Amino acid sequence: MLLLAFDTATPVITVAVHDGSRVVGEASGEGAMAHGELLAPAIRDAMAQAGAAMGDLTDVAVGVGPGPFTGLRVGVVTALTLGSTLGLVTHGVCSLDVVAADVQVGGEFLVATDARRKEVYWARYGGDQVRLDGPHVLRPADLAAQHPDLPVFGQGAHLYADVLRSAGGAGAPRAAALAGLVVAGRVAELPLEPLYLRRPDAVPQTVSKRA
Template identity: 85%
Template sequence: MLLLAFDTAPPIITVAVHDGDRVVGQAAGEGAMAHGELLAPAIRDAVAQAGATMADLTDVAVGVGPGPFTGLRVGVVTALTLGSTLGLTTHGVCSLDIVAADVQVAGEFLVATDARRKEVYWARYGGDHVRLDGPHVAIPADLARQHPDLPTYGRGGQLYAEVLRSAGDASDPRAAALARIVVSGSARELPLEPLYLRRPDAVPQVLPKRA
């Protein structure tokens, strides 16, 4: 197996190559509105670091969100294209599950990421890292009232630490964690479709018809 994994839900894009035993190549790029320009070079660098070529890949895994419209579309379309053109086995995973995979805590916890508009995407997890509820989108104060005692991991918890019980350093979904849970068989896989949870920020303008 040679698995290519990436997530484009957060501002920071991460890419990893896993050979079935360990991560053998990694790359990253940062730019909230530049996912399309950053992903391809990061994939190229990670594959080269692994001492492989694109033709050597057997699988591709992608975080399907929730996240912003543009970033998710870039990642999912890239995974679908690679799967089709190279004949790769494809794997889709909730991006909140990827963050949860890096959490080291006993008992239940929350993962919250930045949903913009002063909201967070969130999900609740058990001590075995299995998702128990979500994903949802909510105002941080509402989430805090719903789960006042649970520690919150992820960028959303850090952004709204005055409301949520922010805990630990786990922030954005990492491609290395995505690769690890897919290879281990512990990932709860989803179709390769962007998980938006709400309508995109940008909508086409409707011009009035001329008489």
């Protein structure tokens, strides 16, 4: 097995190559509007670090969100293209589950990422890192009111630490964690479709015809 995993649901673009036993290559980049420019070089660097060619891959895994429209589209389309052209087994995973995989606590917790518009994408997890509720999108104050006693991990927790009970630690999704989840079969896989949860910020303009 040689699995290529990546996530573009946040400004952090993260890539990992896993051989079924361990991560053998990693790369990352950051840019809120540069996913298209950063993903391909990061894939190339991770594959070079692994000492592998694209033809050696057997699987591809991608974080399907939730996240902003443009970033998710870049990741999902790339995974679909690689799966189709190379005949790879494809895996879609909720990006919040990837963050949760890096959390080590004794009880329930929340994962929150930045949804812009002063909102967060969030989900609730048990101590075994299994998702119990979500993903949803909500204002931080409303999330805090719903779950005042639960620690919150992820970029949304850092961004709204004045409102949410930020526990520090896990931040952006890591492709290495994504790969580990897929290899271990410890995640509920999703279709390779962007998980937006709401309409994109940018929509095509319609021009009305005059009679």
